[in-house]
Amino acid sequence: MTRTRTHEASPETFQALVALDNRLKKSLGPVLYDLVKLRASQLNGCAYCVDMHATDLERRGTPSRKLHGVAAWQESPFFDETERVALAFTERLTGGIDAVDDELWDEAGRLLGEERRADLVVAVGTITTWNMTGITTHLQPEGSLVPA
Template sequence: MENRINIQKVAPAAYQAMFGLEKYLSTSKVDPILLELIKMRASQINGCAFCLNMHAADARKIGETEQRLYLLNAWRETTLYTEKEQAVLALTEEVTKISNHVSDETYQKAAALFEEDELAQIIMAIVTINAWNRIAITTKLTVG
């Protein structure tokens, strides 16, 4: 695999800004398991092996089950995810695939289930993992 730019080394201030978002999210009202599901689902859609590997391990550490991790890409086909998780997974998919826009239906469902400040934090979590995915994929961060 070819070597690409190491942004963390070349532009550490940019990485620190991204870590600032992570620090903010770690103190948010959003359930840590839900944050990991957001990170996993966006990373599945984006095909980011580096982030999938990291967040699967993080999710397991905080109690997420293997079964739910394995079925995440088919979450609509199972009853393993709560109504809130389903709303956030739908929002994650639409924000990640932003060229199709976020439907009013998806947004309204999430807005009905979460307080406004928590919904803002969820949107920021989705945006942040998509940024990380793009950094990891563009720079070819490798697993292992």
């Protein structure tokens, strides 16, 4: 069964999400924002979004070792202090609305500042919304690598 995609069923809502996405990319920076979107999409199980954000990071010149390391970022040497706090924040917030403890909250504020930390909270919620949209409407990455 084919499901109507959000941009077709509700173009105004879709455009509002795109505008929010663009604002968050400007605030957090395209690479950090895509790392957040990639990790949340992995946790939420959205294959379409995982593929999209990994591809976006590749296009921005992110080394493949770093892309592969996102799934195990805590053990990986490829992430700086700011990326680590953003990924930790993403994991905690994706895992539960009240999962960000005071220590992580303070560390994110120290590294990102008040505005970018607030935008990080919204960013995790926004990618989760995109993930729900992709999964619910059965979006799949283009071009299967599995032989027919």
